[in-house]
Amino acid sequence: MAERTVTVQSSHGLHARPAALFAQAAARAASPVTVAKGDKQVPAASILSVISLGVSQGDQVTIASDDEAILDELEQLLATDHDA
DSSP: OEEEEEEOOOTTOSOHHHHHHHHHHHHTOSSOOEEEETTEEEETTOHHHHHHTOOOTTOEEEEEESOHHHHHHHHHHHTSOTTO
């Protein structure tokens, strides 16, 4: 399983709108995707699980999947400020 560590750029972190975009993209993956902050790892396709991580701007999260294309897409979503 491939992993990437990404710094979240959205001004307000992964709140409802960016978390929804993230979870929707993860749901399209060919294989399961997880996202982790610190020791807590959750399914990336679950918006409530993603929000439960409490991710703020500047936090680093690790995304993991066997689907490299979806990792590229998720990395781009996390690196974009959706609150600008």
